[in-house]
Amino acid sequence: MSEGTLYDKVWDRHAVAELPTGQTQLFVGLHLIHEVTSPQAFGMLRERDMEVAYPELTHATVDHIVPTADQSRPYGDDAAEEMMAELEENVREAGIEFSDPTTGNQGIVHVIGPEQGITQPGKTIVCGDSHTSTHGAFGSLAFGIGTSQIRDVLATGCVAMEKQKVRKIEVTGELSEGVEAKDIILEVIRRLGTDGGVGYVYEYAGEAIESLDIEGRMSICNMSIEGGARAGYVNPDETTYEWLAETDEFADDPEKFERLKPYWESIRSEDDAEYDDVVVVDGDELEPTVTWGTTPGQGVGVTQPIPAPEELPEEKQDTARMSQKHMGVDPGDTMEGYDIDVAFLGSCTNARLPDLRRAAKIVEGREVHPDVRAMVVPGSQRVQEQAEKEGLADVFREAGFDWRNAGCSMCLGMNEDQLEGDEACASSSNRNFIGRQGSKDGRTVLMNPQMVAAAAIEGKVTDVRNLSEVTTV
Amino acid sequence: MSADAESDGPADTVRHISGTGVPVRGNDIDTDQIIPARFMKVVTFDGLGQFSFFDQRFGDDDEEKAHSFNEDRFRDSSVLVVNANFGCGSSREHAPQALMRWGIDALVGESFAEIFAGNCLALGIPTVTADSETIEALQAWVDENPDGDIDVDVEAETVTYGETTVEVEVDDAQRKALVEGVWDTTALMKSNKNAVRETAESLPYVETDD
Ligand code: SF4
Numbered sequence: 001m002s003e004g005t006l007y008d009k010v011w012d013r014h015a016v017a018e019l020p021t022g023q024t025q026l027f028v029g030l031h032l033i034h035e036v037t038s039p040q041a042f043g044m045l046r047e048r049d050m051e052v053a054y055p056e057l058t059h060a061t062v063d064h065i066v067p068t069a070d071q072s073r074p075y076g077d078d079a080a081e082e083m084m085a086e087l088e089e090n091v092r093e094a095g096i097e098f099s100d101p102t103t104g105n106q107g108i109v110h111v112i113g114p115e116q117g118i119t120q121p122g123k124t125i126v127c128g129d130s131h132t133s134t135h136g137a138f139g140s141l142a143f144g145i146g147t148s149q150i151r152d153v154l155a156t157g158c159v160a161m162e163k164q165k166v167r168k169i170e171v172t173g174e175l176s177e178g179v180e181a182k183d184i185i186l187e188v189i190r191r192l193g194t195d196g197g198v199g200y201v202y203e204y205a206g207e208a209i210e211s212l213d214i215e216g217r218m219s220i221c222n223m224s225i226e227g228g229a230r231a232g233y234v235n236p237d238e239t240t241y242e243w244l245a246e247t248d249e250f251a252d253d254p255e256k257f258e259r260l261k262p263y264w265e266s267i268r269s270e271d272d273a274e275y276d277d278v279v280v281v282d283g284d285e286l287e288p289t290v291t292w293g294t295t296p297g298q299g300v301g302v303t304q305p306i307p308a309p310e311e312l313p314e315e316k317q318d319t320a321r322m323s324q325k326h327m328g329v330d331p332g333d334t335m336e337g338y339d340i341d342v343a344f345l346g347s348c349t350n351a352r353l354p355d356l357r358r359a360a361k362i363v364e365g366r367e368v369h370p371d372v373r374a375m376v377v378p379g380s381q382r383v384q385e386q387a388e389k390e391g392l393a394d395v396f397r398e399a400g401f402d403w404r405n406a407g408c409s410m411c412l413g414m415n416e417d418q419l420e421g422d423e424a425c426a427s428s429s430n431r432n433f434i435g436r437q438g439s440k441d442g443r444t445v446l447m448n449p450q451m452v453a454a455a456a457i458e459g460k461v462t463d464v465r466n467l468s469e470v471t472t473v
Numbered sequence: 474m475s476a477d478a479e480s481d482g483p484a485d486t487v488r489h490i491s492g493t494g495v496p497v498r499g500n501d502i503d504t505d506q507i508i509p510a511r512f513m514k515v516v517t518f519d520g521l522g523q524f525s526f527f528d529q530r531f532g533d534d535d536e537e538k539a540h541s542f543n544e545d546r547f548r549d550s551s552v553l554v555v556n557a558n559f560g561c562g563s564s565r566e567h568a569p570q571a572l573m574r575w576g577i578d579a580l581v582g583e584s585f586a587e588i589f590a591g592n593c594l595a596l597g598i599p600t601v602t603a604d605s606e607t608i609e610a611l612q613a614w615v616d617e618n619p620d621g622d623i624d625v626d627v628e629a630e631t632v633t634y635g636e637t638t639v640e641v642e643v644d645d646a647q648r649k650a651l652v653e654g655v656w657d658t659t660a661l662m663k664s665n666k667n668a669v670r671e672t673a674e675s676l677p678y679v680e681t682d683d
Contacts, residue, residue: 016672017665021650025662027672029679037565039516048659057679065514079514086516120678130564130588144588147566148595152659157669160658162646194501195558198587228561230587263677295501315557315605319501412510433505433562440509440528 002166004273006122006235007201009266010141014124016158023160029123030140031058031153032109033096035065035087036414037128041150042090052094054157059118060091060098063108064414068377068404071101080415094154107380107406110134110222110348114214115382117247121236121264126159131348131430133224136233137217138240139267141201143231164230165199165276170206173284178465180358181216182223182350182428182448184208186289186299187281189227193316194297197229200277203269204234208283214243215352222349223430226296235268290335290461291432291446293323298432299446302463305332326434327443335461338445340424343368343456344437345401345449346377347411347429355428355449356387360395362453362467368400369459375402375417377409401456413438426455486654487597489626490579492551494615494634495541497526502555503562504589508571521567522574542575546619554612554623555582557605560589569593579625581632581641583608594647597656599627601641611639628652 002008016025031054038060045052052058065080075081091098099105099112106112110131113119121139126132128150135142149159171184189196202224209217217234224232234240241261244250250257287301298320300306308331309320324331329338345351345359356376368374376396378384384406387393393403410417411429418438419425425437425444432444445461454464512524530540537543553572559582560568569592572580580593580600590600603611614621614634624633625641627648632641643651650656662669673679 013676014672016662016668019658019661020653020655021658021661022646023650023658025665025669027669027676029676036513040518040566043517050659050663054673077514083514083516123678128564128566130562132564144564146564146588146592146595147570148592149658152662155659156662156666157673158662158665160662194561195584195586198584225588228558228586260678295503315500318499322499412505414510414514431505431562433503435505435509435528438511441533 002274002276004270005166005203005275006139006233006267006269007141007166007203010122010124011163013122019160021160023162025158026124026161027158028126028153029057030113030118030125032113032125032127032132033058033060033150034109034129035062035083037147038090038150039083039086040147041128041154044151045154050155052096052154055095057157058096059113060087060096061106061109061112062087062100064408064412066101066407067415068407068409068417071405077415101381104381104385107382108348108351108408111352111379111383114138114218115247115380117244117249120244120260121240122267126153130225131222133230133232134218134222134348136221136224136231137214139233139236139264141231141233144225164201166203167197167200167277167279168203168205168275169279169281171204171208171281171283172206173208173282174211175208175283175286178288178450179286180448180450181212181219183286183289184281184283185220185223186291186296186446187286189223189297190299192227192279194226194295195228197224197227200229202227202229202232203275204232209234210237213354214239215354218352219349223296226430236264288448288451288464290451292327292329292335293320294326294432294434295319295323296430296432296446298323300335302336302461303334305334307331335445336463338424338461340426340445340455340460341372342419342423342425343372343374343452344410344425344427344429345375345452346379346409348379349430350428350449351377351379351383353383353386356383356392359449359453360392362450362464363399363401363457364395366399366457368456372456372459374400374456375404375410377404377417378406380406410437412436426452426461428452485597487599487651488628489624490552490599491622491624492578493549493620494552494554494611494623495547495550496554496612496615497541498556498612500557501561502559504560504565504568505562507560507568508565513565513567518567518570518574521571522576525571525575549576551576551578552623552625553577553580554608554615555580556608557583559585561586564588566592569596569598573598581608581611581625590644590647594650594656597651599625599643599647599651601625601627601632601643603632603639603641607639
């Protein structure tokens with residue numbers, strides 16, 4: 001059993017009671033909700049004549065179904081309009097703050113929590129969305145929950161959970177040119193498998209993690225779930241505090257910042273903390289990574305050969321064969337040169353400002369390949385506004401990218417942004433599952449945002465290091 | 474059994490489930506395959522059952538593809554037998570909801586993604602596990618015996634089919650919750666209201682209205 005880790009400390013501080021099931025009743029410090037997974041939970045609450053216990057600790061946004069082009073109401077898609085209307089009604093009734101598109105604060109739920117400063121170290125954060133793990137970048141204990149659990153949290157302010165083991169993932173060394181946080185996490189998942197993290201929470205540590213900006217840490221924590229881990233976190237440090245100090249919560253209230261900082265520091269993992277498992281990844285060795293298959297664990301360095309299914313562990317072989325057939329790739333080849341039709345720069349993994357800045361540097365002065373449909377979907381309205389101010393939007397537009405409004409968009413194809421037929425997409429998102437981007441024959445290649453930019457320009461998977469203007473993070 | 478998660482009062486106990494089986498083969502079957510996202514644009518779970526495994530079952534022009542969920546002989550099955558890492562991917566409860574509404578009352582597999590298993594539990598649906606050989610043998614048997622009953626005994630941690638009884642694993646918390654009928658956590662946790670308030674007050678960052 002782990003001891004003295006951030007996970008242990010935050011867990012203990014939030015443990016309310018032991019339940020007859022052996023689970024722990026855990027108090028929830030922040031409950032984020034969105035339009036897809038919450039309406040049924042509100043329905044269940046109504047059926048039982050229950051009220052929202054802590055509306056003041058709940059925050060809503062709309063992201064999955066929101067159109068990213070024309071956002072005038074009613075939305076063109078009736079189903080989307082119905083979901084939005086339902087959410088509006090629910091939050092109004094319960095008195096829950098709602099970052100809707102008219103506020104200028106709307107965006108992907110995992111982008112807006114951090115930028116508003118409500119994501120904080122030492123908080124328990126839940127959301128009916130598996131990528132809630134993103135918030136762990138701040139040293140929060142954050143995990144995705146199902147709709148029945150959303151009902152629990154709405155009704156009681158708590159969630160019933162079993163305690164997990166803690167695996168420390170230490171990333172040593174320094175990332176080289178063109179290599180980003182995304183490549184670290186793709187390597188971790190490649191190595192440990194998509195189910196390697198089941199039963200674990202991941203603590204990311206080591207030089208390479210500490211030197212990342214908060215956005216990079218978010219990209220890593222975001223994909224913890226793709227490795228099977230319900231949550232992932234980084235211990236809070238100066239990088240975290242600097243970010244927080246400038247958010248809405250603290251910019252005008254430095255006293256509150258000073259009041260909470262000792263708590264944030266107190267929940268850091270102890271130097272002599274005990275872990276259930278430790279894995280070391282050499283950051284110096286990494287290169288830009290891309291996926292060749294249909295699970296995020298099927299990644300490979302861009303210059304490395306795609307593995308033959310027979311080289312993989314036995315239980316991965318069938319999936320690998322099926323994936324290679326779907327993607328139309330052959331073992332022994334590299335992914336470099338794989339033709340793409342669509343470039344998607346977006347999602348809660350990689351659509352924050354630093355992501356867009358790095359990608360824009362690649363794009364600047366170049367043109368999107370004539371056969372490629374390229375789009376940028378900022379993670380939030382604030383990211384969008386700032387990017388427009390900095391001139392990034394112009395850089396993308398001039399190169400031929402479609403510059404859209406904030407939302408989940410083609411990450412999962414619940415709005416009009418979808419792949420068609422067997423289009424191949426270079427994507428900065430987190431899932432390359434079959435059908436994920438809206439077409440069941442669509443092909444998704446996951447990669448970091450600089451690599452997406454390079455693919456958009458060249459019309460094929462391209463080692464960004466062979467272009468100039470590559471940013472070292 | 475009744476898996477009415479919305480019922481009030483004490484939840485039903487789920488000690489064992491009997492029914493015919495249906496195999497769905499393959500590792501890493503994710504929630505996007507179980508219920509494609511485009512069917513999630515709904516505000517209730519009603520009617521999701523028919524969309525279970527939709528893209529695996531139907532082609533572009535809605536022509537049927539080979540899938541056990543399309544086979545008449547499995548139409549009334551209630552025990553779904555799967556392989557490893559079933560239900561990985563998103564936290565959408567739409568996935569177990571779709572399966573439940575299709576008629577599935579229990580899942581037997583090599584392993585399940587955690588959130589998926591938790592979502593199943595919230596609906597009173599057990600997710601019991603066994604090693605790959607046991608599972609493959611069971612899948613083969615189901616194929617041969619679509620009308621044969623499978624008994625999933627959550628309490629005893631066994632699965633019985635034909636003349637065979639095999640040991641399976643049921644996560645401790647899941648077993649207790651189902652067997653004792655305490656999988657409805659809302660009621661349980663609501664009864665600890667005072668302890669909740671105390672915890673909230675002890676946290677430096679919480680500013681509640683009460
Ligand atoms: S961007 Fe993608 S992964 Fe993130 S919350 Fe939206 S749909 Fe989920």
